[in-house]
Amino acid sequence: MSKLVSLQAAVAEHVHDGDCVYAAGFTHLIPFAAGHEIIRQGRRDLVLARATPDLIYDQMVAAGCARKLIFSYTGNPGVGSLRVVRQHIEQGKLEWEEYSHFSMIVRLAAGAAGLPFLPMNPTGAGDLERVNPNFRRLPNPYGDGEVVTVPALQPDVAIIHAQRADAAGNCHLWGIIGEQKEAAFAAHRVILTAEEIVSAEVIRSDPNRTLISGLAVTAVCHVPYCAHPSYTQGYYDRDNPFYLEWDRLSSEADTVKAWLDEWVYGVPDRDHYWQKLGPETRARLQVEPRWSEPVNYGKH
Amino acid sequence: MSKLVSLQAAVAEHVHDGDCVYAAGFTHLIPFAAGHEIIRQGRRDLVLARATPDLIYDQMVAAGCARKLIFSYTGNPGVGSLRVVRQHIEQGKLEWEEYSHFSMIVRLAAGAAGLPFLPMNPTGAGDLERVNPNFRRLPNPYGDGEVVTVPALQPDVAIIHAQRADAAGNCHLWGIIGEQKEAAFAAHRVILTAEEIVSAEVIRSDPNRTLISGLAVTAVCHVPYCAHPSYTQGYYDRDNPFYLEWDRLSSEADTVKAWLDEWVYGVPDRDHYWQKLGPETRARLQVEPRWSEPVNYGKH
Amino acid sequence: MDYTASELMTVNAARQLRDHDVVFVGVGIPNLACNLAHRTHAPELVMIYESGVIGAQPERLPLSIGDPSLVSGALAVCSMFEIFAYYLQRGYVSVGFMGGAQIDQFGNVNATVIGEYAHPKVRLPGSGGSMEIAAFADRCYFITPHQKRRFPARCDFRTSAGFLDGRATRTALGMRGGGPAAVVTDLGLMQPDENGELTLTAVHPGIDPAQAQANTGWPLKLAPALVTTEPPAPSELRILRELDPAGVYLNNAGG
């Protein structure tokens, strides 16, 4: 059954004011195009959850989409701080709820498994447990000691970008797979964007490569270059100069506004954004192919 | 660092009398060759853990290797009952500890994660909880209801068969992946057998395909056809006639003994076993190739 | 057109399935029933297996739920942990097919032991996936010949939960699954009433309800609106026999 729709339609139907949104991807496959579409459609009061808010949430916070942030590391990867998020928190303009990477992802794993919570071993660092009441303790029923628990996180909507998917949402996703699977199964609705829409036969040629099956996917959108300025393994590289440029321009509210006006509000969709980047940038981000050795499934 | 040794040497060094052994694989990739080597080396008092004991544990129980069985489904897949195991239990000659598939695998997942236990949602079927004290209950710290817990299972040694691995134990394993990853990370020692030993470059061409990295592997053994009479996806088919034959011959102790004498004690290793099967059986188990579509990792 | 008891049960099981159902399927009769439904009224039906296979397209009749023919050409293969945690427990499975030696008055199943657990008269294979399937799938079905020994008033051992001691006792535990939906036998259909008790709701053509009552271990109630099932259509039988040309599953007593 085809779930193919435009990204505009998917965001309009499945992302609502006040929703908890999880735009997945650790550095890799960050669905910037979806973040920009949410900004263009003027969503408000969102609870933005991501282990690493990255530039995508810095931009959504700057555009006024967010009421609250749930995170475990709010930095500009390899560059420094996320200035907009940091400033909004320091000025008391943004609620936040904070975890370590592990406890953040364990919340998604609990949500994906349909469990109320999952345990972790104690770390001895008491301060985060002290300031976040979602951390609890349970005794080990089988011996000494305790475990630390965190509650399931089941976002209203997860947004996942993949290299290739069929129209039903069965997707092949490779390279850094971060927390995508846990986010997709934890969420109530899943918007899947893909660099390529392929026939089911391509997916069926390698079923072990399917990270998320269509059973967990609500809408499928064909969005080439969705992840820029982050990257898609094998398709295009990370635009590191932009991460550095954002560090500069995000220090002033008016330069941020000017950037949003030009690159988000000023373009209708990702195709126009990609064209607007210009031939030099597009050429700079190209990567030479490096193919995997195929495997034999056999005609059993 | 190469961990390549013969299967004889790996069993001699890493499988000891009284050990808890987990020979992994749900129907697929069952390491029969390792089970037969353990029989030949005369191990005793083993605690044999497997979700589905299958013929491999029926044979090891018949050979007197086992003190206890930990399982969740003791049947001959697609055929019927496991006669030897069933008889030993009915006659009080074998201890057993019983789970459902899910609770059995959750025990491994807890062991793999280094946790004392993991929770599941209650199923309402109280009798297994009643007869197995390893099932416990914990309150949900975040709301109503309880969870059912099982303790971590960390076998002394796990035995995993894969299609291909490098000499350090980084392995590509595809088709039904059952509980292999959880068993490998849960166990204190891991014996990895493989149909093919390949260069690290083959593994590095597709790092997302690596189910278990060499960090978790103790010994690597090159054992083609290790899984017969079960199968290796893409390499050879399941020998279903043998599963039916075992159902017949396992009804009598002396036919079982005769089979062990001829096919286990009577052969020095898997190569001789495979040759002994004869050209017709070997031809019957061949499969035509069906290759996966490669993926592009890019020269980033 | 003549048909075997297995064919009769398989056709009636297939008719229980709905389009877009996600079925946690075993081999044999349930597998044939799913494939029949898929080729007739449920083209969007999805078959998943406890072995971790999703969307299988086997080129031959699979002989076990771990058959390699289920993997080649499937949409996805995941670990057993994921199939049970992320699909079944999470709530993506609409239908489960249950086996078991005993099914009682409230649809509870025994697949573990006949006799005392610690000293079993007969040691059965055990739960496998059934304990969680019975708890977490939206609807559960049983396909089994109608024999008194298979339908005791109460199971020796409860391997998986039906309605326990009555629908209210299951509801009180709050499992996400809806419990037993129907038992398909060679005599007819048993379905739970408002109290969760299995009652006879349909008989197959030419079957006397008394025959079903005589072969059930509890006083089997007849549903007020007891119906007679449609006989298997030639088209249904033709597809079934294409699926199992050797009659591996269709030419025996089934179950």
Add this chain to the structure above:
Amino acid sequence: MDYTASELMTVNAARQLRDHDVVFVGVGIPNLACNLAHRTHAPELVMIYESGVIGAQPERLPLSIGDPSLVSGALAVCSMFEIFAYYLQRGYVSVGFMGGAQIDQFGNVNATVIGEYAHPKVRLPGSGGSMEIAAFADRCYFITPHQKRRFPARCDFRTSAGFLDGRATRTALGMRGGGPAAVVTDLGLMQPDENGELTLTAVHPGIDPAQAQANTGWPLKLAPALVTTEPPAPSELRILRELDPAGVYLNNAGG
């Protein structure tokens, strides 16, 4: 041969690593230190990343721990859940490199806030992986310039555990990891004494211990056997500059 403060720290950090160490490595200086050790005395050293990459062989200098060059040619890539649960928490990680704005007398780290948590003067990035790395890795190392503001007697916020209020207080909690092993600065090395307190155990050539004491926020004890480190060898510097020819990390103050 001249060298920068970053080169001096990187060389001394590399010397802390042992062959066969499995290192949970960040980008920048720690990544360079690992690669230097790998090319000199630790050929079997394995680098893993919180992004889930194991055994990376990057063809360029990675700019983040999620850099695609870490993936192409790696031995394995797994999910973040697996890298933290099956590798770190399970106990496969021997070495972790820690960052952080503040490191206190007992090696506790603050990477969260300066000032009050609810109303921070400075909001820092937060834990990331460090809370669990500090708890579960066998040994932890820090590389940071020796400045008083970075070494307070007590952190404003304990993002990750060193020896807490003394070695006994960490031991009592029974975490599997051994805690801080050394802090490598541009002046020398600080290592925990039997009580878990960071003391000066080595100075770099030409450094007066008093200079380290003056730049530390607690009364810094000098180890009885205070040594002077070997200056970076030309071979070490040559390899380092091959790894970072543009001096992205080596030509600044580091940390």
